[in-house]
Amino acid sequence: MVRTNSSPRLIDVAHASGVSIATASRALSGTPGVSDSVAEKVRQAARELGYVANLHARSLASGSTATIGLVVHEIGDPYFSEIASGVLSLAAEHGRTVQICHTGRDPEAEVEQVRSLVANRVGAILIAGSGFVDASVEAPMRFEVQRYAEAGGRVAVVGRHHLGVDSVLPDNRPGGRAVAEHILGLGHRRIVVVSGSLELTTVADRLEGVRDALDAAGLDAGDVPVLEGPFTREGGRECIRRMLADHPRTTAVIALNDDMAIGCLSQLRSSGVSVPGEVSVSGFDDVAVAQDLSPGLTTVRLPMAEMGARALTLALKEPGSRARRQRVPAELVVRDSTGPAAR
Template sequence: MTKEAAPFRLIDVATRAGVSLATASRSLSGSDGVSKERAEYVRGVALQMGYVANAHARSLAGGAASTVGLIVHEIADPYFTEIASGVLRIATRQSRTVQISQSQRTPEGELLQIRALRAQRVGAIILAGSGYTDAQTEKQLEAELGAFQASGGRVAVIGRHQITADAVLPDNRAGGLTIASHLIELGHRRIVVLAGPADLNTVSDRLAGIMDAFADAGITSDTVTVIHTPFTREGGLTGTDQALHDCPAATAIIALNDVMAIGSLSALRRRGIRIPEDVSVSGFDDITVAADVGPSLTTIRIPMTRIGEQAMEMVLAAKVSRPRRKKTGHELVIRDSTGPVRT
């Protein structure tokens, strides 16, 4: 009976790469103190050897835990899928494991998932998704994350203003201003906004940017109608049906995410309403399928994959005395779903 070969150890990788044991450990864990070129070389040697890190031994040795917890509102939402893709891309480069959970779009769900990840002793938590307008809700989340950080855990948040942690902040207010300005320049004044849940900071920020655009143009915003529906395709369908009933004179619809905008396109097509000849439709985020729907969707591009990468890089970077804040920027992507107001 053939005896299986023993798995390679870290000392074997160090010997093969011609570096010290400490350098090999730092290279494979992504720690500071090793040049980028040397770290990449050591990781390449380890990959060729088929070396698999012993996560339990690493934690016993006091090194950074190899598992990062990622909490999203809903993984089926393309916005969060693309963020998760960015997180996983960096995790793969740094030989880390990512555990993904979802909150079902509730603050109670977020608290539950944070506590579950803490119980599983992950080394870092990335909390992705809008914060809540209710200050008490955010305080509870911050207290839970603060206790995790006090015990040595690392935290990065995406789209949260108030939580004291490293943060990646999507360009929501500025993006709202840009998309509304685009429609105003096309002559639209009677606009319906499909705005998602009213308790989300993302919604209030994007709405504020839309109102900024009207103020900057010297136009009263009382012709803007805001309809709050779920951040889903079904929310776009029902919101558009309500808009057509309540605001028959509207010439444009701004959906505050692309999934809702796609639902809006479907609702309009079912009624035989031409896009953009009768009603212009725009979205927000620029998910992958936005260019492929019919008509292709005008939207605000937020770099979701890069957002995930930045959040992962933050929790793997050296600690700093003050939380880091990174704005994402945005880009207006004009496609076929918007056009000049009908005469």
């Protein structure tokens, strides 16, 4: 084996010996559950690579503070602020403080924020927000959280990820189907979907639910335009401008989060299009402001504060032998922003 100039890492030892990172860690630490032959193979690879255990990371985890690290995609999005409120409330009950980091849905920034939290010796890390459809995008994050967990740290996520840690999973696909069935039940057939990046698992799952409903109704999902934009209010406004230009006969908009739906309502109002008289609009999440809009927003309700609290509860528990998953149901909430299709 040839040693590179950079310091070898645990993942290098694992690859060289043909085992998982977790097995390599157990073999080098003498933890039971690894055969003598495999343990010796891992130790031999470590010697040849010149690997030295990351005692600093272990000391950070074992000497951690009472602070919880919370990583969110967009702190200005009510979805994340409501998740954060659940985390903050439960953390206070346990005498812990919360350090919140914002990533802007940038996977590289997300990794850097986690590294910073580890360096600040947080006792647990929560990651709230969508994972990425392509598992390779999350490979650097998976390495960081697994190394932190192996050193004694606790990690839990909200949303579908490829990180192999405890997770709270909202019923995004059933929710997408429910809201699309509602729109179809009102007689709408000229429908546009307004979505965030299709690279996000949350978007992919909600969109799949919409397509499930279209297929069940005997419609070709490929005939329904999907307008992709930033998962924000401005993204919703931008998508409506494109819809009015390219799909002017649309009678219903299914936005895949409330922030985009609010932007849709704003742009339709500015463009003189009545809701729901000419175009119905629905969202997803049921953020606190959704019921106070005019018209009130039809959406899919997720218990966001509860989701944040559940994630923290998982992180505070002793780790299980396998990653734990808790599903959270979605509920359709019908308000005044949807109505029968215009004739």
